[in-house]
Structures are given as structure tokens and as C-alpha cells.
Amino acid sequence: MLTLENVTKRYGTLTALDGVSLRIEAGEFFGLLGPNGAGKSTLMSLVAGLRAPDAGRLTLNGQPLSAANSAARAALGLVPQHIALYPKLSAEQNLRIFGQLYGLGGALLRDRINEGLEAMQLADRRRDRVETFSGGMQRRLNIIASLLHRPKLLLCDEPTVGVDPQSRNAIFEFLEKLNREGLTVIYSTHYMEEATRLCSRIGIIDHGKIPALGTLDELLLKLPFEEEIRFPRTEATTALVAKLGACGAVEPGDEHYRFRPQPGYKLSSFYQLTESLGLPARHFTSQRPTLEALFLHLTGRNLRE
Amino acid sequence: MRTILVLVRKDFANFFANKAAVSLTFIVPFVLIWLFGAVFGVNRKDSGPTGIPLAVVNASTNPGAEKLIQALRAEKAFKVITQYKADDKTERPLREADLAALMRANEFRFAVVIPEDLFSEKQLGLHLKIYTNPRNEIETQLVNGILQKTIFSNVPQLLGQSLVARGRGVVGAENMARFNQATADNIARSFGGDSAQILKNIESGDFTGGLPAGGAGAGGDSLLSQVIRIESIQVAGQDVKSPAATRIVGGWAMQFLLFALSAAATGLFYERDQGIFHRIMAGPVSRAQIMWSKFTFGVCIGMLQLVTLFLAGRILYGIDVEHHIGFLLLICAFAAAACTAFGMLLAAVSPSPEAASGLATFSILLMSAIGGAWFPVTLMPEFIQQVSKFTLVYWAMEGFSQVLWANVTFLELLPTLGILSGMTALVMAIAVWRFNRGKIFG
Numbered sequence: 001m002l003t004l005e006n007v008t009k010r011y012g013t014l015t016a017l018d019g020v021s022l023r024i025e026a027g028e029f030f031g032l033l034g035p036n037g038a039g040k041s042t043l044m045s046l047v048a049g050l051r052a053p054d055a056g057r058l059t060l061n062g063q064p065l066s067a068a069n070s071a072a073r074a075a076l077g078l079v080p081q082h083i084a085l086y087p088k089l090s091a092e093q094n095l096r097i098f099g100q101l102y103g104l105g106g107a108l109l110r111d112r113i114n115e116g117l118e119a120m121q122l123a124d125r126r127r128d129r130v131e132t133f134s135g136g137m138q139r140r141l142n143i144i145a146s147l148l149h150r151p152k153l154l155l156c157d158e159p160t161v162g163v164d165p166q167s168r169n170a171i172f173e174f175l176e177k178l179n180r181e182g183l184t185v186i187y188s189t190h191y192m193e194e195a196t197r198l199c200s201r202i203g204i205i206d207h208g209k210i211p212a213l214g215t216l217d218e219l220l221l222k223l224p225f226e227e228e229i230r231f232p233r234t235e236a237t238t239a240l241v242a243k244l245g246a247c248g249a250v251e252p253g254d255e256h257y258r259f260r261p262q263p264g265y266k267l268s269s270f271y272q273l274t275e276s277l278g279l280p281a282r283h284f285t286s287q288r289p290t291l292e293a294l295f296l297h298l299t300g301r302n303l304r305e
Numbered sequence: 306m307r308t309i310l311v312l313v314r315k316d317f318a319n320f321f322a323n324k325a326a327v328s329l330t331f332i333v334p335f336v337l338i339w340l341f342g343a344v345f346g347v348n349r350k351d352s353g354p355t356g357i358p359l360a361v362v363n364a365s366t367n368p369g370a371e372k373l374i375q376a377l378r379a380e381k382a383f384k385v386i387t388q389y390k391a392d393d394k395t396e397r398p399l400r401e402a403d404l405a406a407l408m409r410a411n412e413f414r415f416a417v418v419i420p421e422d423l424f425s426e427k428q429l430g431l432h433l434k435i436y437t438n439p440r441n442e443i444e445t446q447l448v449n450g451i452l453q454k455t456i457f458s459n460v461p462q463l464l465g466q467s468l469v470a471r472g473r474g475v476v477g478a479e480n481m482a483r484f485n486q487a488t489a490d491n492i493a494r495s496f497g498g499d500s501a502q503i504l505k506n507i508e509s510g511d512f513t514g515g516l517p518a519g520g521a522g523a524g525g526d527s528l529l530s531q532v533i534r535i536e537s538i539q540v541a542g543q544d545v546k547s548p549a550a551t552r553i554v555g556g557w558a559m560q561f562l563l564f565a566l567s568a569a570a571t572g573l574f575y576e577r578d579q580g581i582f583h584r585i586m587a588g589p590v591s592r593a594q595i596m597w598s599k600f601t602f603g604v605c606i607g608m609l610q611l612v613t614l615f616l617a618g619r620i621l622y623g624i625d626v627e628h629h630i631g632f633l634l635l636i637c638a639f640a641a642a643a644c645t646a647f648g649m650l651l652a653a654v655s656p657s658p659e660a661a662s663g664l665a666t667f668s669i670l671l672m673s674a675i676g677g678a679w680f681p682v683t684l685m686p687e688f689i690q691q692v693s694k695f696t697l698v699y700w701a702m703e704g705f706s707q708v709l710w711a712n713v714t715f716l717e718l719l720p721t722l723g724i725l726s727g728m729t730a731l732v733m734a735i736a737v738w739r740f741n742r743g744k745i746f747g
């Protein structure tokens with residue numbers, strides 16, 4: 001559906017996007033996971049035709065995407081990172097304006113406004129000014145406003161900043177429902193949990209590059225260790241640590257050790273070892289590695305600075 | 306086109322949802338128009354101030370002095386005080402020595418002393434002392450003006466006496482008496498009348514009476530008013546009740562329209578920072594449509610404001626709006642367009658909304674002052690009069706008075722419209738150029 005080929009974007013001397021290539025298929029829920037300043041919003045603005053790339057090509061369904069190509073952009077909805085609403089106007093007035101700008105009107109627009117407000121649980125506040133809404137409510141309205149014209153591709157730029165867990169869930173469920181109904185979503189975030197829960201495919205973005213791209217499982221496979229085993233720091237485990245040195249890396253924490261086995265190391269041999277030392281199995285918890293760990297591994301930095 | 310319409314409607318909704326903007330555009334200028342009209346007595350028959358306390362000390366025994374006091378009492382601008390009230394409630398005539406203390410106590414700010422030597426033989430004219438404690442210059446000038454008016458117009462006899470006294474001083478009393486006698490005889494012989502009565506009048510400085518009816522002094526006109534006769538003929542604006550009202554309404558309306566439209570243009574920053582431009586430009590809206598919608602909105606709100614305030618001027622001061630409504634709408638549209646362009650330029654050249662509103666305040670006040678929104682350009686120094694022709698306020702004011710006051714034809718109005726639209730085009734061109742290079746849509 002959407003392809004980016006070697007897309008580069010500079011602001012003066014700063015390279016915000018550095019030769020990004022990407023292919024997103026129809027129906028995907030694609031996550032862009034990266035810290036502040038990684039280039040997420042820049043990528044979104046290029047796809048939305050708000051800025052032109054300095055190099056490379058963007059196409060939507062084979063058609064070049066640009067400011068001039070408004071037909072292609074009609075299939076696109078952007079949920080801006082900011083709450084892009086008129087605070088002095090009511091929720092309904094805001095939605096009507098944005099709907100009318102897309103050429104909607106009459107009963108159709110009314111129905112879609114109602115539908116959106118219902119889905120986001122804002123129907124009873126429809127006549128109130130947006131400035132009287134809580135941050136979470138404004139975020140939800142911000143999303144409805146981008147969906148009135150039923151885009152095929154929705155660009156969500158960090159749509160849940162400052163939203164409480166309940167509202168967040170409402171947003172997730174709404175987006176997941178739309179995705180099931182066929183909407184393609186590109187969702188940028190710096191929350192690992194969001195990417196993990198929502199996205200069918202994730203691109204990790206940092207310093208304008210996408211060093212890793214794939215499903216969650218594919219990404220986690222890129223970590224040189226598959227599991228991490230934690231156990232308490234006791235006298236009994238000291239003997240174990242001495243023997244594990246040859247099989248992987250052991251990191252001492254304050255109260256726990258963390259063991260990351262070498263690639264190819266069989267967990268069964270680990271448990272044979274613990275049994276031979278007479279250590280009970282309940283001491284050991286094995287954890288799946290996380291995107292956070294992957295990000296650290298790829299960039300040497302934490303996702304949240 | 307439809308997109309622009311939606312955007313303009315949006316701007317209107319936003320505008321009327323913003324109480325500060327509405328009051329700045331309509332209510333504040335209305336109050337100022339009303340206040341200024343009241344202060345300057347626009348369109349009141351009995352214009353001018355009333356009841357300014359004026360102390361009068363009479364040290365002269367000349368009967369003319371009493372006449373002068375009567376005249377001052379008759380002048381409604383003054384409340385004449387001649388008595389001094391002591392603490393024990395007793396009253397006596399004011400003395401010159403009382404004045405300083407009373408004025409310092411702010412009992413009154415102006416006093417006239419008629420000294421013993423009301424007339425002198427050495428000098429032509431009256432000798433009066435005027436004490437002032439000028440709280441403000443305008444009041445002082447006003448009081449001086451009214452005093453002079455009262456003295457010159459109501460008591461010409463005093464000046465006649467002054468003339469006679471001066472004559473006596475120059476030629477000597479004996480020669481003067483002989484001259485007066487000869488004059489009286491001559492007048493009696495030529496125009497009729499009693500020579501003795503005429504002589505008496507001449508000696509008392511009264512050049513008005515003593516002649517038979519139908520003669521030179523007919524109608525009771527004073528000699529002075531015959532000597533200097535001013536007839537003022539208004540070439541334009543015969544049917545407008547007050548040209549000052551046109552200035553006050555047009556001036557304040559323009560100034561606050563400029564403020565309102567600069568604020569509206571500065572709203573572009575807000576919409577950018579909120580990401581609203583990103584939202585709508587990701588959709589089917591272009592930069593040009595955003596700019597044109599802002600421009601259209603500015604012209605609409607500007608016309609609405611100007612026409613509303615001129616209608617208020619109709620109610621308050623009887624400005625003849627209804628007979629000129631067509632041209633008035635025209636000039637208002639052109640003035641509003643120029644103001645809108647100006648607001649857009651401010652937003653285009655400013656790096657931030659704060660900078661824009663600072664620049665707006667400064668340039669709007671400056672332009673209003675030198676453009677003639679506050680007082681007529683003709684009162685300003687020559688150099689500023691030249692500069693003011695480069696302001697849009699000047700041409701808008703010019704247009705308003707042309708339409709509402711001078712009854713111009715369309716052809717006569719055309720140059721003003723041309724200059725306003727030229728300014729609009731130039732300023733808009735610069736604004737659009739700056740917008741395209743600047744960061745507002747970045």
C-alpha cells in the first residue's frame with residue numbers, strides 16, 4: 001500500500017530521516033517505535049504530504065505522494081501529535097468543520113460524527129467547548145476528527161500522550177476495531193507496551209534510521225539471547241554462578257543475578273545443572289526479552305532517556 | 306471555494322466564541338466613540354463645557370466692569386464667583402489677595418481680576434488680570450478662549466472706552482473733547498439725531514447707540530461686528546450634521562479594526578502550533594486556501610465592524626448613513642481589505658505571536674496617530690502630513706469623509722479606492738511572499 005524508498009529529509013544541517021526504506025501492506029497495524037527526536041513525526045509529515053523529501057520516493061497504492069496530489073491524500077488521515085482542535089468551539093462544531101473540509105455534509109456527516117462520539121464515549125459532551133475537556137478527552141476527539149472521511153490509511157502520531165489507562169484502552173479498542181474492519185494504521189509511539197500490544201509489525205526508529213523491522217517475534221530473534229533467567233543472590237547460588245560463566249553472561253544485580261545464555265545454549269542443560277546443585281526450580285524465573293532490551297542492544301541507549 | 310467558505314465560517318465561529326475579540330472589535334470602539342463624542346460636544350447645539358468655576362474680583366468703579374461681569378455670568382461655560390465666604394459664614398466681595406489661597410485649595414482654577422485701571426491712557430486695550438491654575442492645557446485654552454469671546458463679543462463698549470481713553474492719552478484731553486464734539490455734530494448733521502446724546506455716547510465709548518433707526522447702527526449690531534464680519538461658508542458636507550462625528554467614528558473604528566485583524570492574523574501562529582494546519586493540509590486544504598480564507602474573513606468582519614459603528618454613529622450623532630450606504634459599504638470593504646492585508650503582513654514578518662502583537666500595538670498606534678484617526682492631519686507639521694499619506698488609515702479616513710461628508714461621486718471616490726486597493730495588493734504580495742518563505746506552514 002505505502003512504500004518509502006531511500007527517503008531522506010533534512011532540516012538545515014540536521015538529518016531527520018536518513019535513507020529510510022519501508023513497505024507497508026494494506027490492513028497492517030504498523031508501529032514506529034522510537035525515542036524523542038527519532039524522526040517519527042517527520043516521517044508522518046512526509047507521508048501526509050506536508051513536507052517534501054530531500055531525496056527518495058514515497059508512493060501510496062503506486063501513486064506518488066506529494067502536496068500536489070490531493071486525490072492520493074484524500075485516502076489518508078492524520079492524527080497530529082498535538083491536539084489540533086479549536087478550543088473555543090464545541091466538540092461537534094470542530095468535527096463538523098473538519099468533516100466539511102473533506103467535502104462531507106448533511107446526514108452522512110451527522111451520522112459519522114455521532115458514530116465517532118459514541119465510540120469514544122464523548123457523546124454526552126458533544127456541545128461543550130473543547131477547552132473544557134480533559135487531556136484524555138481531547139486526545140480522543142483528536143482521533144475522531146481524523147476518521148470522519150473514512151481514510152484507508154491512518155497516521156497516528158503518538159495519540160495517547162497524557163492519557164489515563166482507561167481512556168488509553170478505549171482508544172486501543174477503537175483503533176483495533178477499525179483495523180479489523182480493514183483500516184491500515186501507522187502508529188508512532190515511544191511506549192514499548194503500546195507497540196507490543198497493538199502492532200502487527202514494528203519498525204524501530206532512531207536518529208532517522210530504521211535499524212530493525214519486523215513482527216515482534218522476528219525482532220526479538222535479533223537479540224543474541226533468547227531468554228533471560230533471574231535468580232536470587234544467595235550463598236547457594238554462588239556455586240551455580242561459577243559454573244555458568246562458560247555458558248553465557250551473568251550480571252549481578254542488587255538482589256538478583258541475571259543470566260543470559262549464549263546462542264544455542266539449551267535451557268534443558270541449565271535445569272540439569274540446577275538440579276545437580278539441589279537448587280529448587282522456584283528460584284528461577286525466565287523472562288522473554290523485551291523491545292526495550294532490543295532497543296538497548298541496537299542503539300546502546302534506553303528507549304526513554 | 307467551498308473549502309474557503311468552510312474556513313471563513315470557522316473563523317467567524319471562533320471569533321464570536323472569543324469574548325475578548327468581540328469586545329475589542331465592537332464594544333470598546335463604541336464606548337470610545339460615545340465618550341469622545343460627548344467630550345467634544347459633537348452634534349450638540351449647546352456644545353462646550355458648562356459650569357467651570359470662575360472667580361471675578363472687581364476693583365474698578367467703571368460701569369463697564371459691571372457689564373463685563375454680567376456678560377461672564379451670562380456665559381454658561383462659567384459659574385461666576387464674586388463673593389468670599391469666611392469661616393464664620395459671613396460673606397464679602399472677593400479680593401485679589403484671596404485668590405492665591407483659594408486656587409491652591411482648588412476652589413476654582415481660573416480667576417479674572419478687573420483692576421482699578423481697567424483702561425489706561427498709555428495703552429490701547431483693556432487691562433485685565435487672569436489667574437490660572439492650569440490642571441490641563443486643554444481646559445486652560447478653552448477657558449481663555451471663552452473669556453476672550455465673552456469680552457470681545459459682549460462688551461464692545463469696553464473696547465470703545467479703551468479707544469477713547471487711549472485717544473485722550475495721545476492727543477490730550479482738550480483736543481479729544483474738541484474732536485469728539487466735531488464728530489458728534491457731523492454725525493448729527495449727516496444722519497440725524499441729537500448731537501449732545503451722540504457726544505455722550507462717544508465719550509462713553511459706545512459706538513452703537515444714539516443713531517436713529519435705519520442708520521449705520523441699525524439692527525443693534527455692534528460696531529465691531531460690522532467692522533469684522535466673518536461669514537463662513539461650508540463648501541462640502543452641507544447636510545452632514547457634524548464632520549467631527551465622522552472622524553471620531555471612522556478613526557476609532559479603524560484603529561480597533563486594525564487591532565482585531567492583527568489579532569486574527571496572529572491566530573495563524575496558534576493554528577500552526579496546534580498542528581491544525583498539519584491536520585487540514587494533510588487533507589484537501591492548500592496554503593492558498595488558508596490565506597484566502599483569512600483574507601476573506603478579515604474583509605467580512607471589517608465591513609461588519611465599520612458598518613455597525615457607523616450605524617452607531619447614525620444613532621448617536623446623526624451621521625447620514627442611509628443616503629450613502631452604497632458608497633459607505635464600498636469604502637468600508639476597501640478599508641477592511643487594507644487592514645486585513647496589514648494584519649497578515651504583521652503575522653508574516655514576525656517570528657512569534659508575541660513579537661507580532663508587540664509590533665501591532667506600536668505600528669497601529671503610530672499609524673492611527675499620524676494617519677488622522679485621532680485628530681485632523683491638517684493640525685500636524687508639514688513633514689508628518691506628507692508621511693501620513695503613506696498610511697492606510699489616512700486614506701480610509703479620507704474615504705469616509707468623502708463618502709459621508711463631501712457627497713462625492715463615484716468618479717471622485719475612485720482615486721481613494723484605487724490607492725487603498727494598491728496598498729492592499731502590495732502589502733498582501735509581501736505577506737504571501739514572506740509566508741511562503743517563513744515558518745508558518747513549515
Ligand SMILES: Nc1ncnc2c1ncn2[C@@H]1O[C@H](COP(=O)(O)OP(=O)(O)OP(=O)(O)O)[C@@H](O)[C@H]1O
Nearest residue numbers: 011016034035036037038039040041042043081747
Ligand atoms: N521544523 C523543524 N525544523 C527543524 N528541525 C526539526 C523540525 N522538526 C523536527 N526537527 C528535528 O528533526 C528531528 C526529528 O524530529 P521529529 O519531530 O520527527 O521527532 P519525533 O520522533 O517525532 O520526536 P517526538 O517523540 O519528540 O515527537 C529532531 O531532531 C528535531 O529536532
Ligand SMILES: [Mg+2]
Nearest residue numbers: 040041042081
Ligand atoms: Mg513527534
